[in-house]
Amino acid sequence: MGYYAQIAINILILMSLAVSLNLLLGYAGRVSMAQDVLFGIGAFTAARLVLPVADAEGVVAASGINYGFGWHWFPATVVAIAVTFLAALIISLPAIRLIKGEYLILLTLAFQLGGEQILTVWQGFTGGPFGVAGIPPLKIGETSFSTLREAGTILYAVLMLVVTIVVILVAWGLGESPFGRLLKTIRGNETLLPSLGKNPVRPEMLAFGITAAIAGGIGALFAFSQGAMVPGNFSLDLSILIISVVVLGGTGNIMGTVLGAIVLGGLEPVLRQVLGDEGIPWQRVIYGAALVLMMILRPAGLIPEGSLRRVKKTKPRVSLSVGTENGQGIQFGKFTNKRTQSSQEDVDDVLAITDISKSFGGLSAVGGASFSLKKGQITALIGPNGAGKTTIFNMVTGTLGCDSGSVTLNGQELTGMKPYEIERLGIARSFQDVRLNDNMTVLDNVAVAVPNQPGENVSNLILHPIRSRKAENSVELIALQCLNVLGVANSADQLVKNLSYGDQKLVAIARLLATDCDVLLLDEPTSGVDPGSVNLVIEGVSKLRDLGKTVCLVEHSVHFVERLADHAVFLDQGVVIAQGTVAELVSSDELTELYFGN
């Protein structure tokens, strides 16, 4: 019984470590290689705190390694959690400047290896290579969890089961919350979140912090249950095992991780039975091979993300948005994009671009372009490929700095601001590709754009769960209404990957609408769209104008521009060649020749 209970403990520990890592790896798409050393830091912190205080100085000198501070196990666990949480925040500090995944890999890898070394050489903390012994067992009330008796091990197994269930619920709750939606939006697309007015750094650091904190807490329980441990227990190989569990089970899916932990965690005792100590290298070969084969054959894992999704009833929800087809009924309420309204409300030129230029190396992409967007009108940027249209969008929204010139919104200078700051002032953009998350529902892809959501804040989720839930209902309603304006509300609960490309483009426009920005920049809204859907896109864009939005679009289709745009700006080689009404530009022979060639 005790033997099986110990196996159960091992599997449950692996499961909790992997479930918490899934929050980072599966949702945010970031890898931590340091999960096992963080687990170890938690374990040794708690152990040192609960070890008994030495009674006489002589004893300390003789065998000082097994003495500590004599704390109760509960505050010791809390401290272990706090220490690992802070360690994670510090490790991820450079990520503030570098929002690139491989830096977190490198930093956590270096931390894992450096940390292993610290644990081995820091005698006063870990007792050196031979570790610590005599860690007192847990005591709850009168029940002591001493592992000297079989009953104690079984009690630990039960405790670990309870803790693992709590970890699963926490990870699940966070993953499916607006916070989890932010994380999923970060994954695979580093530029998207800033374009929606949200700073990706904070949720990312927090996700890593939570992952580490859970590892620290589990480490404390590990220390109490083992009674003795050595620094060699916490190695890079085990960090990689934890990653393998997440990948095998399916990233972004907590239930998959549970299955993965049972499969890979159960492998060890089986191999040990069959092969004895020879089984250890085989186990590592198998989980390494599992990682490679899964990535090649079934990258989504045993249980792919979204496959266990609760299918919601779409029809009654769509009825909620009836009457908002033209968008007039959308109530952003407190979720409005609160920006400082300019005093010059009646300014006609909402966005003024003056003489901006940008060159890459010696190549000038935009060389002194000036034009402005008129309030409530649709302006089209036209011109041949390489004319600098998308570059101008990038400069206006802050993804590219301007070499010179100025961009003002209602008189306020925008150059030098970060992309998410610019969005919060009221300019949102779409991209040539749709940049939707394939494995999220249509509704979630739009909802992520709604500003000021309390549920994106982890502290609100914990302290005000009910308020966050209510706010989420309002956010979903706003998203649904935005979808309805574009005529795709019926697909709200579908995964984006099941939609046609034309519909995906419409969803991307709905997401723009959900930002509540006044100025919307659309980069080739019809490129790649089937002819049948082009009319829907045209209709959608004209609804944006009806809602009073100021729209600027980059477009190749003259047909589209003629039907929609009030004003057109013709660019060639980074310079504005002409501007005026579309009819004027189209009738100019010179421009027609430039555009269509000979």
Place this chain on the structure above:
Amino acid sequence: MNFELLAQLTIAGIVLGSFYALLGVSFGLVYQTSKIFHLANAIPFAAGGYGAVWSAKVLHLPLLPAILFGLLMAVVFGLLILFLGYFPVMRRNGALLSLFLVSLGITVAFPNLLQIVFGTENLPLWTYDSQGELVSAFENRVFSSGFLTITLIDVLKVVFAWTLIVAVVLFVKRTRSGRSITALRTNPEMATAVGINKKRVYVLVFALGSFLAGVAGLFVTLEFVASPVMALQWTIVGFLAVVFGGIGSLVGTAFGGLVWGLLSSLSALFMPVNYSPIVVFVSLFIILLIRPQGLFGKVAV
């Protein structure tokens, strides 16, 4: 300050730094072109050492052919990883994260396979002498002049590392195939548009990178032994050199490796050798925090 110690540590730092530079260029070639966090560069490294040991013992090869066999194995294993691991994932449009996970899986499986096949013990490079006895293949010699000491293998390391680095840099700068590497690295879309075969360039950089990793692995085997766990830390060293020097250029990477080797050697003046992984982490952390483009890198556009 103790001048003699300083001079000796500087020499040791140059030797170490040259080795780091070699590892950095090995990793950098692959990483800069493919953007794959190629942790599995550890495999050609180990394959170089094991290839030489095995061929000397089992095929009775003398030292030089055994070394060449080791290098061949390094390249073969590097390309196997590319063809069996990375290409299938790329064909499915796998993200960089997926490629990294493949790399991670290979990195953990391979040393354990080595352990299953060759055992856990450390294997020195021994060859058969004229009497048919197995003897150590390479006698290291120590040169001393006053207070300075340097070994033959140290000299070989410095000479080979910089010769190979210069050769690779010239190859990339001057030859047609070399320039296709730069083209693919700086502008993948344009490079494929003008007819550069991406797959061929990948094969080229993986072959070159694995060759250099094999050279490094052979040095470790000659100086010490081949062991299942010999490679991973050195691979990480390679990536650190890349980060130190700046991701953009091979020359920057090589100098980054050199500077870093000097730093870690000279840190022995202030703290116990045990703490050097900590020095590594802290300096990496500081570099990324204040100068993310690396010591010799340019700010990314």
